[in-house]
Amino acid sequence: MLQASSDVTFExxxxxxxxxxxxxxxxxxxxxxxxxxxxxxxxxxxxRSEFWPIPSRSLTRICHVLEVYxxxxxxxxxxxxxxxxxxxxxxxxxxxxxxxxxxxxxTGLPLAMITxxxxxxxxxxxxxxxxxxxxxxxxxxxxxxxxxEYKRGRNIVPGYFLISENPDRGLFVVSDxxxxxxxxxxxxxxxxxVGEGAIIEGATLTYTRGVRSGSGGxxxxxxxxxxxxxxxxxxxxxxPPLEDS
Amino acid sequence: MTAEDRDREALSALMDGxxxxxxxxxxxxxxxxxxxxRERWRRQQQVRERLQGQRTHAPDVDVSIRVRExxxxxxxxxxxxxxxxxxxxxxxxxxxxxxxxxxxxxxxIAPAPVVSELGxxxxxxxxxxxxxxxxxxxxxxxxxxxxxGIQSAGQSVAAVYERLARDRYHRLNxxxxxxxxxxxxxxxxxxxxxxEIKPEAPVSE
Numbered sequence: 001m002l003q004a005s006s007d008v009t010f011e012x013x014x015x016x017x018x019x020x021x022x023x024x025x026x027x028x029x030x031x032x033x034x035x036x037x038x039x040x041x042x043x044x045x046x047x048r049s050e051f052w053p054i055p056s057r058s059l060t061r062i063c064h065v066l067e068v069y070x071x072x073x074x075x076x077x078x079x080x081x082x083x084x085x086x087x088x089x090x091x092x093x094x095x096x097x098x099x100x101x102x103x104x105x106x107t108g109l110p111l112a113m114i115t116x117x118x119x120x121x122x123x124x125x126x127x128x129x130x131x132x133x134x135x136x137x138x139x140x141x142x143x144x145x146x147x148x149e150y151k152r153g154r155n156i157v158p159g160y161f162l163i164s165e166n167p168d169r170g171l172f173v174v175s176d177x178x179x180x181x182x183x184x185x186x187x188x189x190x191x192x193x194v195g196e197g198a199i200i201e202g203a204t205l206t207y208t209r210g211v212r213s214g215s216g217g218x219x220x221x222x223x224x225x226x227x228x229x230x231x232x233x234x235x236x237x238x239x240p241p242l243e244d245s
Numbered sequence: 246m247t248a249e250d251r252d253r254e255a256l257s258a259l260m261d262g263x264x265x266x267x268x269x270x271x272x273x274x275x276x277x278x279x280x281x282x283r284e285r286w287r288r289q290q291q292v293r294e295r296l297q298g299q300r301t302h303a304p305d306v307d308v309s310i311r312v313r314e315x316x317x318x319x320x321x322x323x324x325x326x327x328x329x330x331x332x333x334x335x336x337x338x339x340x341x342x343x344x345x346x347x348x349x350x351x352x353x354i355a356p357a358p359v360v361s362e363l364g365x366x367x368x369x370x371x372x373x374x375x376x377x378x379x380x381x382x383x384x385x386x387x388x389x390x391x392x393x394g395i396q397s398a399g400q401s402v403a404a405v406y407e408r409l410a411r412d413r414y415h416r417l418n419x420x421x422x423x424x425x426x427x428x429x430x431x432x433x434x435x436x437x438x439x440x441e442i443k444p445e446a447p448v449s450e
Contacts, residue, residue, distance in 0.1 A: 204438055
């Protein structure tokens with residue numbers, strides 16, 4: 001499921017809903033290159049194509065996901081004319097969200113997905129209305145799965161590992177293999193008091209914290225599909241360059 | 246000042262997230278041997294939450310045991326007093342929030358002012374022990390298109406940070422989407438979350 005986008009080429013129509021809004025999309029992946037195409041069909045007339053990267057396949061990442069989520073597989077409903085299996089990924093702790101994934105029984109492609117908060121409330125969902133497969137990439141067997149681009153760094157908060165960082169620009173990205181959070185550090189805007197605040201759009205939480213420092217002040221922003229407590233712990237984890245961990 | 250007074254003062258510091266690790270250990274020792282102090286902690290916790298308009302934790306949840314476990318199993322803290330404060334705050338925060346499904350932060354736990362200059366690094370948060378989720382529990386939602394009010398410095402500060410959070414969401418979500426797409430089962434969903442963005446390269450090392 002996590003790598004099905006890498007294993008098959010397809011074209012379909014998707015409904016995406018969150019925060020009371022909905023978008024209809026056409027989505028396609030191609031056998032050539034490493035990107036797919038996306039068009040937002042109700043954003044305007046003759047919508048332009050946008051492109052999305054097709055991630056590399058990684059067996060390691062799947063193992064990491066199972067370290068922090070409890071999987072449950074059961075028979076699913078019919079979606080876009082195809083049989084599915086329902087994979088429930090329930091978090092082992094309170095630092096991540098719950099995901100309900102309806103996978104194509106034949107290809108494993110996630111045809112629908114619902115993200116729930118810790119309270120069981122739906123934050124966002126998508127579902128295919130129609131899908132056509134073009135081919136299956138031949139070397140998609142587990143034995144051929146490579147971990148070309150999935151490398152995790154040190155553990156920042158339980159289950160979340162550093163996957164990318166640029167300390168000079170104050171950018172850090174952590175992931176638990178499924179959920180991702182980006183941490184941005186910048187000077188505190190002039191006149192801004194010390195404090196914190198958060199908003200949530202669909203499953204994406206944006207948490208900001210202003211702190212005083214010797215050089216004036218800093219603003220830490222955490223964006224991610226994570227609960228509030230996780231964003232707060234990630235902000236706690238930010239340290240100055242010369243401080244030992 | 247009597248030992249009882251000192252214990253009460255230390256307890257207040259702990260509730261305010263200002264206790265150093267040694268102080269935290271000492272008050273935990275006192276709590277373990279003094280039922281009245283233990284009860285006082287529970288009452289203070291409940292009163293504080295009511296004053297802050299939060300849901301009250303279950304009164305039979307003994308946080309002190311988990312805090313001690315976390316302290317005993319975690320690494321020893323640095324001598325840096327700021328770092329120690331961050332440890333204590335994180336321990337309390339993680340244990341309380343982990344056990345109670347609390348999404349709205351407690352204003353009794355001050356943000357840890359631990360960053361002194363731009364750049365830096367992220368380091369593991371000591372004591373942030375995961376605990377078993379209780380998914381059936383009710384939590385205060387950070388509801389869609391609403392702000393999770395942080396009332397520690399009043400309404401105006403909350404309003405400032407609501408605006409900052411909304412602004413950063415619009416400014417930074419494109420970069421986040423590029424990174425999030427690497428992990429999402431349907432990578433394009435990360436981009437669809439952002440209105441009409443041009444995909445950027447993920448943050449490079």
